[in-house]
Amino acid sequence: MLHKLKRNLILLNAILTGLILCIVVFGACIINIKQIKQNDLNNYMSLKETIEYKLQTENMIEDSWIADLEASDRLIIHIEDNGTPFLYQGSIRFASRRNNIVEEVKRTALTEGISNRTDVSVPHKMHSLVYSLKDDANTPFYASVSLIPVSNGYLSLTLVQFYPNERKQIIRQIFIFIGIDIIGILALTLVSSFFVSRTLKPVAENQKKQNEFIASASHDLRSPLAVIQTSASALLVDGSDPRCFVPIINNECTRMSRLIHDMLLLASSDTKSWQMQKEYIDTDTYLIELYDTFSTLCRKQDHSLSMHFMQDTLPKLYADKDRLTQVLGILIDNALCYSPAKSEIILRPYQKKASLILEVEDHGIGITKEQREQIFRRFYRADQSRNDISHFGLGLSIAKELVELHNGKISVKDTPGGGSTFVIELPAVS
Numbered sequence: 455m456l457h458k459l460k461r462n463l464i465l466l467n468a469i470l471t472g473l474i475l476c477i478v479v480f481g482a483c484i485i486n487i488k489q490i491k492q493n494d495l496n497n498y499m500s501l502k503e504t505i506e507y508k509l510q511t512e513n514m515i516e517d518s519w520i521a522d523l524e525a526s527d528r529l530i531i532h533i534e535d536n537g538t539p540f541l542y543q544g545s546i547r548f549a550s551r552r553n554n555i556v557e558e559v560k561r562t563a564l565t566e567g568i569s570n571r572t573d574v575s576v577p578h579k580m581h582s583l584v585y586s587l588k589d590d591a592n593t594p595f596y597a598s599v600s601l602i603p604v605s606n607g608y609l610s611l612t613l614v615q616f617y618p619n620e621r622k623q624i625i626r627q628i629f630i631f632i633g634i635d636i637i638g639i640l641a642l643t644l645v646s647s648f649f650v651s652r653t654l655k656p657v658a659e660n661q662k663k664q665n666e667f668i669a670s671a672s673h674d675l676r677s678p679l680a681v682i683q684t685s686a687s688a689l690l691v692d693g694s695d696p697r698c699f700v701p702i703i704n705n706e707c708t709r710m711s712r713l714i715h716d717m718l719l720l721a722s723s724d725t726k727s728w729q730m731q732k733e734y735i736d737t738d739t740y741l742i743e744l745y746d747t748f749s750t751l752c753r754k755q756d757h758s759l760s761m762h763f764m765q766d767t768l769p770k771l772y773a774d775k776d777r778l779t780q781v782l783g784i785l786i787d788n789a790l791c792y793s794p795a796k797s798e799i800i801l802r803p804y805q806k807k808a809s810l811i812l813e814v815e816d817h818g819i820g821i822t823k824e825q826r827e828q829i830f831r832r833f834y835r836a837d838q839s840r841n842d843i844s845h846f847g848l849g850l851s852i853a854k855e856l857v858e859l860h861n862g863k864i865s866v867k868d869t870p871g872g873g874s875t876f877v878i879e880l881p882a883v884s
């Protein structure tokens with residue numbers, strides 16, 4: 455399912471980013487094409503101004519100057535003096551082509567009232583618009599007609615400039631932009647696939663953990679159910695004594711309800727629906743009360759509980775009293791369970807910098823280095839063969855969640871001489 459979700463997310467990402475990129479690249483392409491056209495037009499206008507200025511200011515225009523300009527800038531410069539064309543026939547090879555183009559431009563200008571007939575008077579400079587036309591060979595060109603007053607009448611200039619490469623340039627630009635677009639889409643797809651994988655990694659890990667959780671929970675629920683089922687079947691056998699089976703069934707029901715309680719507790723922690731009722735706690739008083747509660751329990755189980763105060767006064771805590779008692783209850787319960795009878799369990803509170811440390815020390819079987827990495831995982835039991843009524847491997851994971859809800863940390867170390875010491879570090883109130 456996650457695989458499909460990942461594929462769909464990458465696809466959606468690629469389509470959306472690709473679409474945005476296409477729009478941006480298309481816009482940039484249009485702007486670039488306009489720029490190419492504008493550059494051609496600007497170039498034409500500046501040539502036109504140069505030639506007009508020369509015509510207006512110089513008496514003699516040399517043919518060689520016109521020929522050079524025409525050849526270097528792909529121009530037709532057609533000049534008429536009071537309606538009579540210059541003798542120069544230009545550098546374009548076929549005079550007919552040149553004449554046709556000039557005539558077409560003059561005709562177009564006439565529609566605007568720009569005429570170079572001999573009888574017109576030209577009181578000031580007159581310009582036609584700049585036309586964008588095409589010749590017989592479909593080559594585009596800019597053209598215009600200007601009438602320039604001079605001392606003995608007027609000169610008319612028909613200026614044509616071809617730009618055969620503009621189309622090629624535009625096509626090249628389009629291909630470049632399509633290339634950029636494709637490379638961009640591929641790169642974005644790669645990047646999005648990387649980020650989608652990274653984003654989904656915790657989801658995949660969570661799903662794996664959940665599957666493990668369900669598998670372990672089902673396994674732990676199956677054994678009491680099997681015992682209940684066997685006892686119920688035995689009860690159906692004629693002559694069996696119900697009194698033998700009722701305590702067994704009762705025991706297994708207690709075991710199941712405890713497991714379900716723990717599982718519900720962890721589930722509510724996962725959904726962040728644990729209600730914390732934090733208050734300012736006088737640590738010394740709280741620990742003495744806690745000692746009173748748990749020392750009786752320890753005595754009943756043939757252990758002794760001692761409290762070792764390292765300082766005269768302890769800093770206050772801002773915590774949920776019941777939850778804190780629950781954490782210490784889990785640690786003391788484990789200490790009782792994993793230590794031999796008559797051994798001592800020590801509660802050791804002390805202040806370290808801005809933290810209050812609570813140590814629960816036992817002299818039991820101890821925890822190996824490898825196990826230390828695992829014990830806070832749900833359903834982890836170092837000794838899987840133990841099928842204790844109340845030990846499902848959930849206690850320490852609940853304790854860890856609760857300590858973290860108090861912005862604290864929990865860890866474990868060896869007790870000198872054997873056993874384990876659980877260390878809770880909580881922020882102290884200054």
Ligand code: ADP
Binds near residue numbers: 818
């Ligand atoms: P359980 O309910 O099985 O005790 P916990 O989550 O409380 O589950 O503990 C996980 C495992 O860590 C236990 O099964 C046990 O192997 C180990 N453990 C916990 N506390 C102690 C301890 N005080 N001494 C030795 N081993 C311990």
